[in-house]
Every structure is written in C-alpha cells, then in structure tokens.
Amino acid sequence: MAIIHPSAVVHPGAELDENVEIGPFCVIGARVRIGAGSVVGPHCIIDGVTRIGRNNRFHGSSHIGCAPQDKKYRDEPTELVIGDGNTVFQFVTISTGTTQDGGLTCLGDDNWIMAYVHIAHDCMVGDHTILANNTTLAGHVHVGDWVFLGGFTTVHQFCRIGPHAMTAFTAAVTQDVPPYITAAGNRAAPAGINSEGLRRRGFDAGQISEIKRAYKLLYRQGLSYEEARAQITARAAERPELQPFVDFFPQASRGLIR
Structure with a gap:
C-alpha cells in the first residue's frame, strides 16, 4: 500500500504500486504510474503520461513529466518513461516527448541526476549515467550508458554522446561526442579519453x-x-x-x- 502524506494531491487515476511514498505538498497527475519502492520527496510534481519504474528516489521540488518546451506542442499525449533505481535531485525538470520525434522521452536505470538538471523532450538517456548540477540537454539528445556530464554542461539539440564519454565543467556540446572521449571547452573539443572512468x-x-x-x-x-x-x-x-x-x-x- 502506498504511503501518501495528507497534504499531497494524488489524482484518483494515478497508479501507485506497493511501498511508494509520496511526500508533503506533492502533485501526482492522472496518467502517472509509479513502481514499487519509489519515493517522491516534498513539493514534487509528476504529471503527463509518465511511467516510472521501481526504487526511484525524487528529491524535493522536481517537475517530472512536464510539457515539452516546444511551441509546436499541442498537448498531445506523449510519454516519459523512467526505469529503475534512479536518483533525481532537487529542481530537476524532465519533459515528455513530442510528435515531431517518437513521442517519447526516456531515462534508463541507475542514473544519478543532480540538482537543476533539465532533460528536454525526446531525449534518450541510457543507464548508469551521472548528470552533474545544472546540466542541460536540449531536445532529441541521446546519451549512452556510463556517460558522465560535468556541471553546467550544455548539449545542443539532436546531439549524441557515446557510451563511457565524459564532459568537463561548462562544456558546450554542439556536435556528437564519440564513445570513451572526454570533451571540454566552449565549443567542446576532444581532450583525450575517459581513462579513469x-x-x-x-x-x-x-x-x-x-x-x-x-x-x-x-x-x-x-x-x-x-x-x-x-x-x-x-x-x-x-x-x-x-x-x-x-x-x-x-x-x-x-x-x-x-
């Protein structure tokens, strides 16, 4: 049975599996499903057509499943899918997809999404990634498994970042980053491989x-x-x-x- 704080607003259509915890002053929308063992901290909003797996942790004031920041969006029922075992820190925003792409934003398993990160519409983020504070992914970005994006990294729309790649602090990524490569600077340029990782x-x-x-x-x-x-x-x-x-x-x- 889910544990819901009395001040939270949970739509009757929302599906909450066993042992889900919903903290104070949260808002959970009608088309949301949250898997067993997940914890939603205070003041979070989870909305849209959003499916969340098991054992995820959302810290305070995140907005998950928000509408795409795309002027072409017309309230179509596009989706956000989040896997298992993710940790999402304060003030993170993750948008649903758009019909101009596949209509889906996806975050895989065991990701560490730090404060003030923005994951825009139609992004595909793999497994075991770390997105450090204030990282911003524009629309349609693909991030491979085991990627580390340093603080204040910005990624241009439609870019791809290959598995095991890394960006330095404040990197501005405007082209594709191959697997294993470290990217640094504004504009981001190759700076060796991610050998320590x-x-x-x-x-x-x-x-x-x-x-x-x-x-x-x-x-x-x-x-x-x-x-x-x-x-x-x-x-x-x-x-x-x-x-x-x-x-x-x-x-x-x-x-x-x-």
Whole structure:
C-alpha cells in the first residue's frame, strides 16, 4: 500500500504500486504510474503520461513529466518513461516527448541526476549515467550508458554522446561526442579519453590502450574521418572494446566534435 502524506494531491487515476511514498505538498497527475519502492520527496510534481519504474528516489521540488518546451506542442499525449533505481535531485525538470520525434522521452536505470538538471523532450538517456548540477540537454539528445556530464554542461539539440564519454565543467556540446572521449571547452573539443572512468569500470590496460589508439586515429594522425573510421572498424573485428565506435559512427548525424 502506498504511503501518501495528507497534504499531497494524488489524482484518483494515478497508479501507485506497493511501498511508494509520496511526500508533503506533492502533485501526482492522472496518467502517472509509479513502481514499487519509489519515493517522491516534498513539493514534487509528476504529471503527463509518465511511467516510472521501481526504487526511484525524487528529491524535493522536481517537475517530472512536464510539457515539452516546444511551441509546436499541442498537448498531445506523449510519454516519459523512467526505469529503475534512479536518483533525481532537487529542481530537476524532465519533459515528455513530442510528435515531431517518437513521442517519447526516456531515462534508463541507475542514473544519478543532480540538482537543476533539465532533460528536454525526446531525449534518450541510457543507464548508469551521472548528470552533474545544472546540466542541460536540449531536445532529441541521446546519451549512452556510463556517460558522465560535468556541471553546467550544455548539449545542443539532436546531439549524441557515446557510451563511457565524459564532459568537463561548462562544456558546450554542439556536435556528437564519440564513445570513451572526454570533451571540454566552449565549443567542446576532444581532450583525450575517459581513462579513469574506464579503469573504474574494469577495463584493463590493453583495452584502454586500444581505445587510446582509436582516439589518435580520429584526432591525432591527420587522417580524414572516413580513413579513421575504416581503420577503427577493421580493428574492432579483433578488439570488441572498439565496437561502440563502430555502432556510433552511423548515428553521428551532426558530425564529431573537432
């Protein structure tokens, strides 16, 4: 049975699984479903067509499932889907999708979304990410698994950030960031690979060395993009840690950071 504070306003149409906790002065909309073990802190608003999985924690004053900040939006019943085990801190805003894309915003599992983060309409955020304070994702951004976005990172609409990538504090991302790469500056440029993050995730020295070699092919040896892509793709047949590059290249529609 859900535990609902007397001051909270929960629409009768909302679906709350067992052991969900709804804190003081929350507002839960009619088309919201919240999975077992999730906790919604004080003053949160969860609205829209929003499906939330199990064991999520929303700290105070977040607005989840808010309408897209898109002037083309006409109150269509687009969705927000959130997985399991996420922690969402104060004043985070996450919008539902728009019909101009797939009508869906998605946040995966085990993500750490820090205060004042904005995840706009139609974004796709994977698993095990960290979005540090004041990170802003414009519409249609895709963020891969195990990505770390430093504080005050801003990401232009339609950009993609590959798995295990990282951005530095105040990075302004206007093009696609390949897997494993660290991006820094305004405009964001490549600044090596996320080697410390890879070590923490169990990548061995040989794997990290191969990823560094791929980075040099892309950015340090004067090759064209097509030449570097061909060499990395060929090497990935023997080194599976390079496969994320191969998967990423066809999706990089805005061009790689340079």
